[in-house]
Amino acid sequence: MAVADRYLAPGWFTRAVFNPAVAFLTRHGVSILGSRVLAVRGRTSGAWRTTPVNLLEYDGRRYLVSPRGHGQWVRNLRAAGTGELRVGKRVEVFRSRELTDDEKVPVLRxxxxxxxxxxxxxxxxxxxxxxxxxxRAIAPNHPAFEVLSST
Known part of the structure; x- marks a missing residue:
C-alpha cells in the first residue's frame, strides 16, 4: 500500500462503542471537544454517509483532519467537495478545500x-x-480539509 493510500481501520471498541457513543451524543446536540457528525454523499451511490469527526478551529479557520488516513469519508469528500456538519438539529452545509502537505503542518500539530x-x-x-x-513527513498520511462557507 502506498503511503498516500494508508488507512488504519478502527478496532472493535472504536467501531462498536466509542464512535457510536460520540455520534449519538452529537446527534442529540452534545458536542464533545468539537465533535460533529459529518454527512457526505457517497461517491458511487449518492447516498448520505455519516461519521463522527473532530472539527478543529485553528487560527480563525476550521478544519477536518483524518488521523487514520485515506478512509471512505475522505474519498467521498474529495469527490463531492461539499457536505454537512451536524450537531443535534443544527446542520451546517459547507464546501471544502483539501490542504497541501505544506499547509497541513501547523494544522496537524x-x-x-x-x-x-x-x-x-x-x-x-x-x-x-x-x-x-x-x-511534513507524515502529512501525506493525514488528509486535511478546510471547512468553507457554502455561499
Whole structure:
C-alpha cells in the first residue's frame, strides 16, 4: 500500500462503542471537544454517509483532519467537495478545500495537540512538539480539509 493510500481501520471498541457513543451524543446536540457528525454523499451511490469527526478551529479557520488516513469519508469528500456538519438539529452545509502537505503542518500539530489522547497513536510517534520536518513527513498520511462557507 502506498503511503498516500494508508488507512488504519478502527478496532472493535472504536467501531462498536466509542464512535457510536460520540455520534449519538452529537446527534442529540452534545458536542464533545468539537465533535460533529459529518454527512457526505457517497461517491458511487449518492447516498448520505455519516461519521463522527473532530472539527478543529485553528487560527480563525476550521478544519477536518483524518488521523487514520485515506478512509471512505475522505474519498467521498474529495469527490463531492461539499457536505454537512451536524450537531443535534443544527446542520451546517459547507464546501471544502483539501490542504497541501505544506499547509497541513501547523494544522496537524494543532490537531494532535488538541486530540493527542484520542488520536496520537495514528501519528507515527510524532508528538505535538516535533519539528516541522517530522510533520511534513507524515502529512501525506493525514488528509486535511478546510471547512468553507457554502455561499
Amino acid at each position: 494543532a490537531y494532535l495537540t488538541r486530540w493527542r489522547v484520542e488520536a496520537g497513536a495514528f501519528f507515527d510517534g510524532v508528538r505535538p512538539d516535533a519539528g516541522d520536518e517530522r510533520f
